[in-house]
Amino acid sequence: MALIGKRWTRFKPREHPMGERIAKRVLIVGWGGGDWNVCEPLLEQGLMPNLQRLVKAGATGVMSSVAPLLPPVAWTSVATGKRPFKHGVHGLFEADEDIGGVRPVSSESRTTTAVWNILTQARFKTHVIGWPGAHPAEAIAGVNVTDQHMVSRVDYGKPWPQPDRSVHPSNLRKSVASIRLHPGEIDRDVLSFFVPAFESVTLVERERLKACTKWLAASITNHAIATWAMEHRPWDFMALCYPSIEHLSHHYLQFVPPRNKSVSEREFELFHNVVPACYQFHDMMLGRLLQLAGRGTAVILMSPYGCKSDAGRAARPQDVSEDVESRCRPRGLIVMRGEHIQPGSTVERCSVLDVTPTVLALFGLPAGSDMDGRPLHQMVGSARAADNIESWDLVNGVCGSHTPRNEDSRRRLQTIITQLAAMGYRDPQEEALAAEQDRTVKRNKFNLARSLMEGGRVAQAIEILNELKDSPRPFPPALAMLIEAYLAAGANDAAHAVVERLRDIGGNAIVELSLGRIAIGRGDLQAAVKHLCSAKKFSPNDARVWQFLGRTYLLLGKGVDARRAFEHAVALDPDNDDARDSLQRFNTRAD
Structure with missing residues (x-):
């Protein structure tokens, strides 16, 4: 602890x-x-x-x-x-x-x-x-x-x-x-x-x-x-x-x-x-x-x-x-x-x-x-x-919490296991266990980064997500979250570099959505509409795509299209606070 x-x-x-x-x-x-x-x-x-x-x-x-x-x-x-x-x-x-x-x-x-x-x-x-x-x-x-x-x-x-x-x-x-x-x-x-x-x-x-x-x-x-x-x-x-x-x-x-x-x-x-x-x-x-x-x-x-x-x-x-x-x-x-x-x-x-x-x-x-x-x-x-x-x-004071695990004992045990493996004593299931452990460690680091992002600690999240990005086995959710983190930090060029990395391993919908958001940040609204409409084709039920499409239409002065996009986003995901707030702000302006 x-x-x-x-x-x-x-x-x-x-x-x-x-x-x-x-x-x-x-x-x-x-x-x-x-x-x-x-x-x-x-x-x-x-x-x-x-x-x-x-x-x-x-x-x-x-x-x-x-x-x-x-x-x-x-x-x-x-x-x-x-x-x-x-x-x-x-x-x-x-x-x-x-x-x-x-x-x-x-x-x-x-x-x-x-x-x-x-x-x-x-x-x-x-x-x-x-x-x-x-x-x-x-x-x-x-x-x-x-x-x-x-x-x-x-x-x-x-x-x-x-x-x-x-x-x-x-x-x-x-x-x-x-x-x-x-x-x-x-x-x-x-x-x-x-x-x-x-x-x-x-x-x-x-x-x-x-x-x-x-x-x-x-x-x-x-x-x-x-x-x-x-x-x-x-x-x-x-x-x-x-x-x-x-x-x-x-x-x-x-x-x-x-x-x-x-x-x-x-x-x-x-x-x-x-x-x-x-x-x-x-x-x-x-x-x-x-x-x-x-x-x-x-x-x-x-x-x-x-x-x-x-x-x-x-x-x-x-x-x-x-x-x-x-x-x-x-x-x-x-x-x-x-x-x-x-x-x-x-x-x-x-x-x-x-x-x-x-x-x-x-x-x-x-x-x-x-x-x-x-x-x-x-x-x-x-x-x-x-x-x-x-x-x-x-x-x-006495609070009933557990005694922390002995890290020195753990390290000694791991050293012994490593030495035995070097001598040829290897469990046939060891590779499967190691792979499962690797997936769990990556997933938990990714979840840690999500928590940091949610708590407003974007720089710390970026550090962890970059570590996952540079790991030998790609972890696509971490790349998508890293794009999100860079966009939150206003680092559009860094976000674009990660988009290209994600494009290499697949993920067309998130690639197009990210390019659309980068275009919004750069003020290129026509390019943003193009990328977001492309993302919509790949993932028509992603509320975020419709939310950002609505935001772009609003910036272009296309009120009817913006309302339709916001309403569709809320219908797809009623728990999406950003989409619901966007629709509420739009309706307030319209009134």
């Missing part, structure tokens, strides 16, 4: 005056993949009564995410209030320098303190259940059960061992093991709520049902552990995540009405209710959480990203970064209830980065100046806030 070698200070309330404590307790409920596009029709039909009551009593809004749209990255930003280039998690996997190949990212990948570490330092009773990317469990001041604990990887009836280091404190392992629900234990009544005609499914169709039972069982397990902790352990802070909305959306959102042409009538009839039923089931669990939380508890229900209803409709999801991102949209949901909330109000410009600063403010604790978010004013009102401290990473 990055804490080694830093200057430590002890957090002293007298030196850092506390703010006003607003909430007796704080409950965070995470619905991964939760999306207003699915929620709102169900609310209108009265099918989510507990969420409806929470909405009526609280404030609602759309939560914006961070790049890349990957669960451990986004949820770690929620837990730290920091962008990925500060918290150190950049993908689904990371290079395993110890044994080669790759491994899933973990809580040991994180390079900064999470909100539960801060609350532990401040001596608040803190429970965390099923948080993505937070395995192995940290020794916080409460119950910590990781997302690896609830997923079954064995057939029903066979021994189901608990993953190592998935439960803290360790003396609760037997208790929480007895609470786990195996997918094979889900009874017919529950399953029929999701798939009413499940009794008639064929063996092939039964395979598709496995995703439903797997992730439903995981969410039920998390819910059971969380409610047990709320009832039997003292708590000030509870953070709980449910995985099934996201995973069932990836698997079954393709079947929701209206029926897509790629979906057979039989599949549509069987599975069209899975996703709506999943939301309704979560509403039932939400009701129990709110009952246990009681009055005086501030509640934040949230998802850091939504799920696209039209992404990969005919394909089953794959556990790779590109596929996961293609199915997510950078707009989640948030509903908040608290003492200062104006019932029925709207949360404006809310980000995943704002959750941790808001939680700290609710407990009267200062945020770190190195956090990228800010307390949401709807939740904290006019209460006296604590002055920021430099960073919670510099505060000494």
Whole structure:
């Protein structure tokens, strides 16, 4: 972790005056993949009564995410209030320098303190259940059960061992093991709520049902552990995540009405209710959480990203970064209830980065100046806030975070492996592992550059992207992002040089789009239209092409064409802020 070698200070309330404590307790409920596009029709039909009551009593809004749209990255930003280039998690996997190949990212990948570490330092009773990317469990001041604990990887009836280091404190392992629900234990009544005609499914169709039972069982397990902790352990802070909305959306959102042409009538009839039923089931669990939380508890229900209803409709999801991102949209949901909330109000410009600063403010604790978010004013009102401290990473005290990996031991092990390889002792799979590791390292460096770009650190992003550009094996996404970075820096000539490099390895659409943008920067609007129209032929569904085409038409004084292009861009990608803002500005000028 990055804490080694830093200057430590002890957090002293007298030196850092506390703010006003607003909430007796704080409950965070995470619905991964939760999306207003699915929620709102169900609310209108009265099918989510507990969420409806929470909405009526609280404030609602759309939560914006961070790049890349990957669960451990986004949820770690929620837990730290920091962008990925500060918290150190950049993908689904990371290079395993110890044994080669790759491994899933973990809580040991994180390079900064999470909100539960801060609350532990401040001596608040803190429970965390099923948080993505937070395995192995940290020794916080409460119950910590990781997302690896609830997923079954064995057939029903066979021994189901608990993953190592998935439960803290360790003396609760037997208790929480007895609470786990195996997918094979889900009874017919529950399953029929999701798939009413499940009794008639064929063996092939039964395979598709496995995703439903797997992730439903995981969410039920998390819910059971969380409610047990709320009832039997003292708590000030509870953070709980449910995985099934996201995973069932990836698997079954393709079947929701209206029926897509790629979906057979039989599949549509069987599975069209899975996703709506999943939301309704979560509403039932939400009701129990709110009952246990009681009055005086501030509640934040949230998802850091939504799920696209039209992404990969005919394909089953794959556990790779590109596929996961293609199915997510950078707009989640948030509903908040608290003492200062104006019932029925709207949360404006809310980000995943704002959750941790808001939680700290609710407990009267200062945020770190190195956090990228800010307390949401709807939740904290006019209460006296604590002055920021430099960073919670510099505060000494027991916080439950993991001991950093021993880099010296790692280097010694790598030296031994290298020496053995030189002597001819080489694993036949070593080359495949090395190639997989190389792809993962490049992908994570690329994601780091994306985060730096999003955070306005263009020069640092350019440095990383140039490193990827000059690597032996080309990485086309990095070249496209490097063009973007140079254009953001106003370096049109440098961008043009990278365009030529990209042209050599393919990518006609991005080449023409980039040439069009360079032409805009140089004031050659006719050339810009030519290149952008060419890009449109190669990639007619790229909203960015239409957005820049609209901007060019506007500069040429072609208002009708500009409006049409902006409208088409928004229709293709409603979550494209630039396209939507361009259309709004155009309409404002027209009025």
